[in-house]
Amino acid sequence: MMTFKYSNSVPKSNENATADILKAASDPKVISFAGGLPAAELFPVEQMKAASDKVFDLYGQEVLQYASTLGYLGLRKEIVKMMKERAVETSVDNIAVTTGSQQAIDLVARMLINPGDVVITEDPTYLAAIDVFKSYGAEMVGVPMDEDGIKTDALAETVKKYPEAKFIYTIPNFQNPTGRTMAIERRKELIKIANEADLPVLEDDPYGAIRYAGEFLPSLKHFDTEGRVIYLSSFSKILAPGMRLGWIVASQDFMAKFALLEQNADLHADNLAQYVVAQFLQDVDVTEHIKKITDVYEHRATLMLQEIDKQFPKNVHHSIPQGEIFIWVEVPGVDTKQLFDECIKHDVAFVPGSAFFTNEEQPGTFRMNFSNMNDEQIVEGVKRMGAAIKAVQN
């Protein structure tokens, strides 16, 4: 049988610790706080069906034909409006629709990283971004965070140490995995540091629209006067992730190159999904839909935090998210791999912190998700985790 000789882009091992965790967590009797899935019961199925019917009636042949790489103009116009609500003035010429924001992360990485280049990220950060950056040969340099997001004094030092770094990757709102939000002063400071060092900033904002506490904060792109911020977002968390649709907003110079790479990657994002989402955005009150999601997630976050305070030992720290779907927990002195195994025995799961760190792992940390579990599961799951923590601490 053929033994393939793979390129340097292919991981030597097929092992995937996260996949193993998600697999263990997918056992139906396990209460899983491990994934990052939106609440499926909030998906606007009937409205999507109505939008889809309308699209087939209005644009039947057009929607099934090859289309422009940068995306359906009707959808890009809707994105311009959404960006305005996010305090970013832009135009359809600065926007491309992508096959999820994951594709945008992959293509931007490919556009900027040569093997050996440094990429600066928050530490911890989104693990599928780490995987992508590493697949292009990046050396990852993490910058520590606190409750106000990335520590900009540490970032300034890191940038000084790595003047040839290729870009700063950041998730300012309700960060994955920590749930933390970058404070407004930190945002301004980050842009100042990037300007002084002439570094691009890759701002990943899939979560920002679902905020249930604190005030709206303008994105980094809002403060960008030099076209250095590449802004990414997604319909996955406000509408539906199964329709793989994200978008990128960047300078027109950058977008001209991006289009060449997107064309090579898959010609364009699925046209049916693009038309259906555009039609949905035209016909449905999205603000109301987002409010519905926000209310449910606020309720679940509040409940989970309350149960953590009740069921976990007193020395446990946790983040208090202002939006979206993650809580970051630290149980001092606990080995989270051992805790994970103990939790699986108790039929409950989370993601150990180790997956998210680019530098040294902060021991005893892990990520909990509450968006896809009902009240009963949250109460029972946190209780089981509390019991598991006590078991490994003894």
Added chain:
Amino acid sequence: MMTFKYSNSVPKSNENATADILKAASDPKVISFAGGLPAAELFPVEQMKAASDKVFDLYGQEVLQYASTLGYLGLRKEIVKMMKERAVETSVDNIAVTTGSQQAIDLVARMLINPGDVVITEDPTYLAAIDVFKSYGAEMVGVPMDEDGIKTDALAETVKKYPEAKFIYTIPNFQNPTGRTMAIERRKELIKIANEADLPVLEDDPYGAIRYAGEFLPSLKHFDTEGRVIYLSSFSKILAPGMRLGWIVASQDFMAKFALLEQNADLHADNLAQYVVAQFLQDVDVTEHIKKITDVYEHRATLMLQEIDKQFPKNVHHSIPQGEIFIWVEVPGVDTKQLFDECIKHDVAFVPGSAFFTNEEQPGTFRMNFSNMNDEQIVEGVKRMGAAIKAVQN
């Protein structure tokens, strides 16, 4: 303003000769034989709408949620059946659904090519594959063709000359751009050469199902006993390209690595499109639908060939396709760039051969497409081209 420092993967120039050609050809008064678009009037719009309604009713929440990287199992089962009709026995574990077969080309290239590696192709070949291979730093080595496809004696010599080549890329059925079909003996010979040299074969088969002349020929994958053929196909030409859905069939070893890269690239292909196509395949007689396309394309091919014979000078050569959408033409002694400009003056367009060659361009060659033009346009367009050829020959 920010000046980005791009990686080696990014073309230095934003120039895109093909994009310029397609732009010139998109003028509404131009009769375009330049693109490769399927006939939109044959898209099964009403049946797709019915499938879509059924999918929302049956799987509403599931179809809108995140899903498996390798693709919807229901669709992979349908692909197993289609592969059987193509004389390939396989299983769902050997198949991934991709965002068009373009994504599969991109990911396979990324899996196998390090900068400087040699890739062997038919010469001429699919230009977006050339672009992808080059973007990973491949050195392209083309092998000449005749009416029976790639010349296997020349291939054997090339393989001897480049024993470290990474793979052979081939389009055996109704090749893009030539419309030629690889003869059965050549298929067997190609597999023998690949076996002896221990080379992978990337078999790209987007067109094979639409055959209107000659006999069905088994794919290279059919003759593969060592898991060395990576087979690609697509729903773009048998159903609709706007729904970006292709697939890959390969050994399970290869697929394990492919899944890691597809996950990085976009997590998974659009779920709505996957469910709708699977439902369509279950509910509709696809053989009948393919027959309808085949009949129309046979008619258009026949008409275009007849008009070429009538309107073009006697010394013109052209391929006679057994299926799908392209005719390859050679007008000896003509500069095709000059001819293209002359044709645009006559409001008719094609694609000059230069775009498709990896080695030296064969002068006077170009590609004509007939799938997306009606009878009147074909007759009038070929007449205009005949006039333009006479104009540049004088």
